[in-house]
Amino acid sequence: MRFYEFEAKQLLAKSRIPLVQSEVANTAEEAEKIASTIGGPVILKAQAIAPGLAAASTREVSDPGAAKAAATELLGIDDGGRKPRGILVEARPTGEAVYSLSFTYDGTAKRPVVAAANMAGKIDDLADEHPDRIVRRHFSALFPFSDYIAKELAKSLSLGGNDLKRMTRIVSGLARLFLKYDLADLDITSIVKLGDGNFVVLDVEADLEIEARHRQRPMLDELGFSKDDLRQVREPTEFELEGARIDAEDPRGIISPIAEFDGNIGLVIGAGGGSLTLTDAVRKHGGRPANYAAIGGNPSVDKARRLTKLVLTKPGVDKIAVMSNVVSNTRADLVARGVIKGITELGFEPADKILIFRVPGAWEADAAKILEKYGVEYCDRTVSISEAARRAVEKVG
Amino acid sequence: MAMFIRVDVDNSVIEKTSGLAQKLVEVCPVKIFKPGSAPNTVEVVEENVDECTLCDLCMQATEGVKVVKLYE
Amino acid sequence: MAVIVHEDFQFIVQGITGREALNFTRECLQYGSKIIGGVTPGKGGREVYGVPVYDTVREITDKERVDGTIITVPLAFAPDAAYEAIDAGIKEIIIITEGIPRKDASAIVEYADLHGARLIGPNCLGIIVPDVCRFGSLGGPAVDCRKAFKPGVVGVMSRSGGMTTEICNALTLSGLGVSTAISIGGDPVIGSTYADLIPLFEADEDTKAVVVYSEPGGTAEAELARWTKENDSRLPIVAFVAGRFMDEMPGMSFGHAGTVVNKKVDSPADKMRRMREAGISVAEEIGDIPGLVRERIGN
Numbered sequence: 174m175r176f177y178e179f180e181a182k183q184l185l186a187k188s189r190i191p192l193v194q195s196e197v198a199n200t201a202e203e204a205e206k207i208a209s210t211i212g213g214p215v216i217l218k219a220q221a222i223a224p225g226l227a228a229a230s231t232r233e234v235s236d237p238g239a240a241k242a243a244a245t246e247l248l249g250i251d252d253g254g255r256k257p258r259g260i261l262v263e264a265r266p267t268g269e270a271v272y273s274l275s276f277t278y279d280g281t282a283k284r285p286v287v288a289a290a291n292m293a294g295k296i297d298d299l300a301d302e303h304p305d306r307i308v309r310r311h312f313s314a315l316f317p318f319s320d321y322i323a324k325e326l327a328k329s330l331s332l333g334g335n336d337l338k339r340m341t342r343i344v345s346g347l348a349r350l351f352l353k354y355d356l357a358d359l360d361i362t363s364i365v366k367l368g369d370g371n372f373v374v375l376d377v378e379a380d381l382e383i384e385a386r387h388r389q390r391p392m393l394d395e396l397g398f399s400k401d402d403l404r405q406v407r408e409p410t411e412f413e414l415e416g417a418r419i420d421a422e423d424p425r426g427i428i429s430p431i432a433e434f435d436g437n438i439g440l441v442i443g444a445g446g447g448s449l450t451l452t453d454a455v456r457k458h459g460g461r462p463a464n465y466a467a468i469g470g471n472p473s474v475d476k477a478r479r480l481t482k483l484v485l486t487k488p489g490v491d492k493i494a495v496m497s498n499v500v501s502n503t504r505a506d507l508v509a510r511g512v513i514k515g516i517t518e519l520g521f522e523p524a525d526k527i528l529i530f531r532v533p534g535a536w537e538a539d540a541a542k543i544l545e546k547y548g549v550e551y552c553d554r555t556v557s558i559s560e561a562a563r564r565a566v567e568k569v570g
Numbered sequence: 571m572a573m574f575i576r577v578d579v580d581n582s583v584i585e586k587t588s589g590l591a592q593k594l595v596e597v598c599p600v601k602i603f604k605p606g607s608a609p610n611t612v613e614v615v616e617e618n619v620d621e622c623t624l625c626d627l628c629m630q631a632t633e634g635v636k637v638v639k640l641y642e
Numbered sequence: 643m644a645v646i647v648h649e650d651f652q653f654i655v656q657g658i659t660g661r662e663a664l665n666f667t668r669e670c671l672q673y674g675s676k677i678i679g680g681v682t683p684g685k686g687g688r689e690v691y692g693v694p695v696y697d698t699v700r701e702i703t704d705k706e707r708v709d710g711t712i713i714t715v716p717l718a719f720a721p722d723a724a725y726e727a728i729d730a731g732i733k734e735i736i737i738i739t740e741g742i743p744r745k746d747a748s749a750i751v752e753y754a755d756l757h758g759a760r761l762i763g764p765n766c767l768g769i770i771v772p773d774v775c776r777f778g779s780l781g782g783p784a785v786d787c788r789k790a791f792k793p794g795v796v797g798v799m800s801r802s803g804g805m806t807t808e809i810c811n812a813l814t815l816s817g818l819g820v821s822t823a824i825s826i827g828g829d830p831v832i833g834s835t836y837a838d839l840i841p842l843f844e845a846d847e848d849t850k851a852v853v854v855y856s857e858p859g860g861t862a863e864a865e866l867a868r869w870t871k872e873n874d875s876r877l878p879i880v881a882f883v884a885g886r887f888m889d890e891m892p893g894m895s896f897g898h899a900g901t902v903v904n905k906k907v908d909s910p911a912d913k914m915r916r917m918r919e920a921g922i923s924v925a926e927e928i929g930d931i932p933g934l935v936r937e938r939i940g941n
């Protein structure tokens with residue numbers, strides 16, 4: 174879950190990380206006013222979270238007079254179906270040296286890691302071209318962060334004297350904040366050393382671990398996150414919100430993620446890797462999925478029933494394909510019960526609405542009996558995922 | 571309401587063993603039994619019946635419960 | 643021979659009275675696995691399917707050898723359950739629970755490392771050595787499980803539990819069979835990665851080739867490619883990469899929590915390139931996997 178930069182900076186300010194002067198404007202007029210208060214060159218940043226907007230969402234202006242026009246333009250950009258959440262107007266300090274930092278989890282070492290570079294930019298992007306300018310240190314998520322790790326990192330950036338001490342404070346503060354707020358990624362893409370020798374943080378990108386959103390509720394409340402704001406890259410549709418509600422209301426099994434596409438094949442598909450493989454397979458055979466609705470973790474009959482109804486009532490969907498990998502903990506019979514119940518409750522015949530039912534594995538004998546009773550053909554494990562997808566695409570026409 | 575499963579309870583068997591009714595309430599992973607109005611009896615929670623996982627724990631506990639698959 | 647588990651492997655189940663745990667406990671017992679106890683706080687003294695239930699792990703480890711544990715407790719209790727198992731001296735730990743934040747997963751791995759314990763998962767289904775031992779919930783009821791997993795020559799590692807069974811089913815149908823299959827978990831931080839586990843397959847004389855299932859997100863494939871280049875492995879590797887459609891949808895997460903394309907290394911295209919360069923065969927479809935394995939092992 175991506176934070177807007179102004180929110181990320183509120184977190185940093187709470188941890189007393191030195192920041193440039195900045196304020197959020199909600200209108201172009203406000204932007205102009207803030208710019209003149211700051212004085213001198215300012216940078217305007219549209220508060221947006223969709224990927225690929227970095228260049229489009231930032232303008233640098235040399236005097237406050239130009240701020241209004243730039244802000245008007247920035248407020249009009251499309252942030253994945255949303256409007257920008259205001260404009261962050263910031264002072265543009267100049268300084269002699271520039272650094273960047275990145276905190277993330279290293280899946281290979283299985284530990285949090287901090288990387289630093291003696292140049293501005295996102296460390297991930299710098300890593301290919303300038304591997305020699307990047308230094309790294311792992312740290313622990315089990316033990317409290319110890320300052321010497323930050324000191325060693327600063328040392329390996331060749332910092333000394335006051336620079337070393339100041340950078341150590343910043344890195345330590347950020348590492349503790351990273352752990353405390355369950356961040357998944359924290360990128361400080363530029364830190365500038367001012368004329369007086371102090372460092373200030375200019376640009377920040379931060380992501381919250383989505384699985385930690387419940388325990389981080391107090392922090393999210395403080396920042397004004399609403400409960401259902403998951404900060405997806407694009408604004409969720411009504412279909413997606415309803416899917417999320419169905420998922421949240423019953424802890425048995427998981428429907429996630431659920432996404433709306435504009436195709437015509439309704440999909441009720443096994444979760445995790447099966448859903449990825451099946452979506453690839455449907456597309457490979459020329460099919461156009463109407464949605465992505467991955468159901469797994471052994472969903473209850475009721476969850477499968479509600480999901481079936483949601484997908485089948487989506488405009489443009491006439492039939493659904495119920496497919497999965499060979500299941501282990503999810504039970505084919507419970508999925509069959511839920512799907513048939515959902516279709517029947519809508520007043521349809523299951524045989525008319527199910528393009529294919531390919532859910533082999535756990536309790537498949539019972540699933541086959543249930544389907545047989547309702548006149549639906551059951552595909553067993555000898556029908557491959559690719560073949561099942563092909564048949565579904567062919568049937569829908 | 572249930573389309574796939576029927577759970578038959580014979581309370582005259584269940585009330586003979588003390589604590590059995592309570593055990594049924596606890597043992598079912600999908601809350602199909604709730605305490606009945608008379609002591610030592612259970613009632614079937616109709617809206618949960620189609621969730622039955624066929625785990626057999628109720629039938630292992632007593633002969634007074636029968637779980638029937640309506641699809642075979 | 644087998645990887646991690648063996649015929650006498652005895653384990654416990656933490657959270658044994660939950661809906662999912664009941665399912666797979668019964669299935670493992672039917673399959674012949676040795677489950678010697680279960681733990682659910684407050685339910686000590688009961689029994690499920692003949693397995694005694696305790697309030698604490700130590701009540702079991704105090705009197706018997708416990709080789710492993712399967713943790714399926716609710717999310718909020720999972721780290722605690724793992725620490726309890728590690729402190730009780732259990733060395734092989736599987737966490738099935740989904741949705742554990744990466745900070746907690748990382749802390750559990752570090753604690754396990756400090757105590758010489760191995761973690762598989764979280765968000766995985768565990769391990770199976772066909773007809774020898776099933777340690778987890780791969781394959782469903784014993785009858786269904788036996789259809790998908792027949793003993794054979796191919797080791798399988800998969801970031802998806804479901805696809806572990808799908809791939810093993812394809813290998814079994816083709817007659818190649820499975821030596822050991824491990825569902826390693828789909829989260830961004832997991833206890834054991836492909837590169838951590840492949841030396842075990844390397845040492846297992848039953849394994850003649852390895853199949854890995856991978857998906858967008860993370861560095862595990864790059865790490866496997868590096869391992870393959872650096873170690874003169876005797877094992878041919880065949881990989882399948884799912885979620886190719888996600889290359890068109892940056893920043894959106896599908897499948898597992900770790901499945902997202904944010905960085906270059908996350909993308910299926912990048913993973914396939916790296917693995918091919920390391921000499922790993924990349925299958926276009928699940929159905930192509932057995933043929934590629936046969937080609938590589940000359941059979």
Ligand code: SF4
Nearest residue numbers: 598622623625626628
């Ligand atoms: S079989 Fe299991 S799920 Fe079904 S009613 Fe009995 S205890 Fe409940």
